Amino acid sequence: MTSTDLPTARGADGRPAERSSFETAMRARKAGGAKLVVPYVTGGMGTDWVEVLAAVVLAGADAVEVGIPFSDPVMDGPVIQEASRLALEAGATPASVLASAASAQVSVPVIAMTYYNIVFHHGLQRFAEMLAGSRFSGSIVPDLPLEEAGPWMAESRAAGLDNVLLVAPTTPPDRAEAICAAGSGFVYGVGLMGVTGERSELADSALEVARRLKAITDLPVLVGVGVTDAAQAARVCEVADGVIVGSALVRRLLSGEGAQGAGEFVAQLRGAVDRG
Amino acid sequence: MTLDGAAAAAAASPGPVVMTDPTPAGRFGEFGGRFVPESLVPACAELEQAFRRFWADEAFRDEYRSLLSSYAGRPTVVTECHRLGTQLGVRLLLKREDLAHTGSHKINNVLGQALLARAMGKGRLIAETGAGQHGVATATAAALFGLDCHVYMGATDVRRQEVNVFRMRLLGADVTAVSSGSATLKDAINEAMRDWVATVEHTHYCIGSVMGPHPYPWMVREFQRVIGDEAREQCRSLLDGSDPDVVVACVGGGSNAAGTFAGFAGTRARLVGVEPAGGAAIGKGTAGVVHGMRSKLLQDDAGQVLEAHSVSAGLDYPGVGPEHAYLDSVGRATYEAVGDAEVLDAFELLSRTEGIVPALEPAHALAWVVREAGRSVPRGSTVLMTLSGRGDKDVAQVMEMGRG
Ligand SMILES: Cc1ncc(COP(=O)(O)O)c(C=O)c1O
Numbered sequence: 001m002t003s004t005d006l007p008t009a010r011g012a013d014g015r016p017a018e019r020s021s022f023e024t025a026m027r028a029r030k031a032g033g034a035k036l037v038v039p040y041v042t043g044g045m046g047t048d049w050v051e052v053l054a055a056v057v058l059a060g061a062d063a064v065e066v067g068i069p070f071s072d073p074v075m076d077g078p079v080i081q082e083a084s085r086l087a088l089e090a091g092a093t094p095a096s097v098l099a100s101a102a103s104a105q106v107s108v109p110v111i112a113m114t115y116y117n118i119v120f121h122h123g124l125q126r127f128a129e130m131l132a133g134s135r136f137s138g139s140i141v142p143d144l145p146l147e148e149a150g151p152w153m154a155e156s157r158a159a160g161l162d163n164v165l166l167v168a169p170t171t172p173p174d175r176a177e178a179i180c181a182a183g184s185g186f187v188y189g190v191g192l193m194g195v196t197g198e199r200s201e202l203a204d205s206a207l208e209v210a211r212r213l214k215a216i217t218d219l220p221v222l223v224g225v226g227v228t229d230a231a232q233a234a235r236v237c238e239v240a241d242g243v244i245v246g247s248a249l250v251r252r253l254l255s256g257e258g259a260q261g262a263g264e265f266v267a268q269l270r271g272a273v274d275r276g
Numbered sequence: 277m278t279l280d281g282a283a284a285a286a287a288a289s290p291g292p293v294v295m296t297d298p299t300p301a302g303r304f305g306e307f308g309g310r311f312v313p314e315s316l317v318p319a320c321a322e323l324e325q326a327f328r329r330f331w332a333d334e335a336f337r338d339e340y341r342s343l344l345s346s347y348a349g350r351p352t353v354v355t356e357c358h359r360l361g362t363q364l365g366v367r368l369l370l371k372r373e374d375l376a377h378t379g380s381h382k383i384n385n386v387l388g389q390a391l392l393a394r395a396m397g398k399g400r401l402i403a404e405t406g407a408g409q410h411g412v413a414t415a416t417a418a419a420l421f422g423l424d425c426h427v428y429m430g431a432t433d434v435r436r437q438e439v440n441v442f443r444m445r446l447l448g449a450d451v452t453a454v455s456s457g458s459a460t461l462k463d464a465i466n467e468a469m470r471d472w473v474a475t476v477e478h479t480h481y482c483i484g485s486v487m488g489p490h491p492y493p494w495m496v497r498e499f500q501r502v503i504g505d506e507a508r509e510q511c512r513s514l515l516d517g518s519d520p521d522v523v524v525a526c527v528g529g530g531s532n533a534a535g536t537f538a539g540f541a542g543t544r545a546r547l548v549g550v551e552p553a554g555g556a557a558i559g560k561g562t563a564g565v566v567h568g569m570r571s572k573l574l575q576d577d578a579g580q581v582l583e584a585h586s587v588s589a590g591l592d593y594p595g596v597g598p599e600h601a602y603l604d605s606v607g608r609a610t611y612e613a614v615g616d617a618e619v620l621d622a623f624e625l626l627s628r629t630e631g632i633v634p635a636l637e638p639a640h641a642l643a644w645v646v647r648e649a650g651r652s653v654p655r656g657s658t659v660l661m662t663l664s665g666r667g668d669k670d671v672a673q674v675m676e677m678g679r680g
Binding site: 073081116120142144147165169195 | 301309310311312313314315317318319456457462463466469470473474475476477562563564565566567568570575577578579580581
């Protein structure tokens with residue numbers, strides 16, 4: 001496939017699409033010198049997950065990633081797999097997760113993280129409308145690489161949603177540029193080769209991918225996958241514009257720490273990245 | 277156009293040309309593609325390039341062919357079932373993949389992929405396995421080429437296919453029992469993909485069927501087409517130059533069927549794939565995207581993938597290779613379902629009438645032939661059925677069920 005066939009963030013008339021309020025907000029935070037903290041919460045996991053959302057926002061999250069659980073999450077390690085399984089067992093559906101998230105009325109942007117079959121099965125246009133109707137700002141679909149993303153990007157753009165795309169440590173330079181040109185909201189740097197999960201040491205590739213991305217794009221650069229504690233988050237933010245923290249938070253929820261524990265953990269992340 | 281003209285045009289029309297190369301994006305019609313995490317995209321692209329280069333290279337093909345003949349025991353024979361054929365009123369020919377080394381067709385694909393892995397400088401093979409046949413074949417190729425090997429197998433399948441687990445370990449492979457989800461083939465694939473996301477720089481994922489992201493569905497079909505290419509020529513010499521009326525194979529992911537159909541797609545033979553009733557992705561599934569491909573799969577109202585249920589671990593899969601979804605959509609092949617009870621009957625029937633104990637997977641194909649002989653397969657028809665593997669691995673399981 002030549003690069004001209006690949007989807008871009010431009011509108012049908014070839015002009016850059018208008019920047020969403022989400023991306024504008026993220027860029028403004030970045031321009032003000034702040035680092036972005038984006039926690040991930042599995043939608044529908046535990047009866048108190050909506051309170052968890054509110055707690056992480058109160059603790060200083062700049063945006064929240066809400067996972068819409070899928071039966072076969074191939075990018076996820078044991079912690080988020082378990083959370084997804086529990087959510088599905090408790091009867092969570094895409095519709096119920098979106099409705100609950102909307103009811104939380106959080107004051108920061110919410111983005112969906114799910115797998116492509118969920119999107120595809122609902123129909124791209126309908127799913128984009130469902131997200132927009134539940135006041136989501138955009139989506140992250142980790143099994144939808146650039147070559148396959150065109151139709152979903154078009155539908156979500158039409159609904160006013162951002163498409164956060166991922167760049168991995170193995171992504172070649174020209175491809176990374178194409179991904180940054182096509183994505184919107186922020187660019188998601190995958191911090192290591194592997195699935196989501198906690199790691200005792202920060203992978204060198206986390207800083208490496210952040211450096212590479214900072215050199216080629218003015219989109220906010222956030223690094224996720226493997227970022228485990230406040231010290232690691234601060235280290236990542238020496239290079240990146242922000243961090244996404246999933247398994248470390250979800251593990252706390254799985255072990256019963258609840259909204260209060262989640263809030264305390266996110267406050268630690270906030271404090272560490274703000275101190276720099 | 278006159279009526280006669282229309283009829284003549286219809287008769288002359290060869291129908292859609294099928295089983296050629298997919299589009300550059302790996303599509304068979306709307307099915308196929310490459311739906312993988314970004315971390316794996318470069319590896320899939322590298323594999324595609326390597327496959328394109330080597331498959332066009334005579335020296336590579338010679339090496340592959342000589343491995344198939346000197347190591348895997350090809351060509352496998354075609355056996356006519358005289359007693360069973362008489363009983364059913366059809367002429368029944370079996371393509372004997374059960375006689376290939378390691379006891380199933382899986383070795384054809386694995387030897388090709390192991391050669392590619394070596395050419396790409398990858399020192400480790402990983403594989404998923406259901407019945408254990410693909411795991412055994414991969415472990416075998418890894419031993420032959422001196423590669424490390426790690427096989428993922430659902431915990432349920434580890435229990436029902438104990439002997440194959442021991443065989444894999446004997447061959448030097450590590451085996452991980454996967455207990456997430458339904459603890460069967462689908463979950464073994466998830467776990468193998470998670471391994472690959474972390475190890476892709478030195479590891480080749482040796483997928484065992486015509487499924488997964490591009491180029492796997494195409495590449496695996498090409499490595500399996502030796503079944504159909506051999507069988508077509510063998511049938512022609514047995515049938516005075518003509519082709520069988522019906523060509524039938526079981527479908528899990530669909531590799532033995534795809535390899536068989538590839539040899540007959542250009543003939544007039546009716547092509548039939550047989551799915552287990554509890555895992556009929558084509559018969560009962562809807563369009564979806566899982567394991568790197570757009571195909572048909574069993575899923576619920578929300579798009580969650582459902583568990584398949586089959587007596588045969590090798591067919592216990594809620595999805596199917598994308599080219600089968602395509603062949604179904606254009607009508608070149610049809611897909612039928614059979615239940616566990618008919619399958620066990622067929623398993624015993626072939627054992628008693630022909631002295632061949634089939635694997636439970638191809639016993640599905642036979643169960644369909646038994647049911648349809650004298651009905652949609654008229655008396656006197658000639659049927660070529662791929663006997664994809666031998667039943668030794670299933671004997672203990674069938675014994676425990678109190679059959680035999
Ligand atoms: C003997 C045999 N036949 C068939 C299959 C199903 O695979 P496929 O549909 O790819 O041929 C298996 C899988 O384990 C098998 O062992």
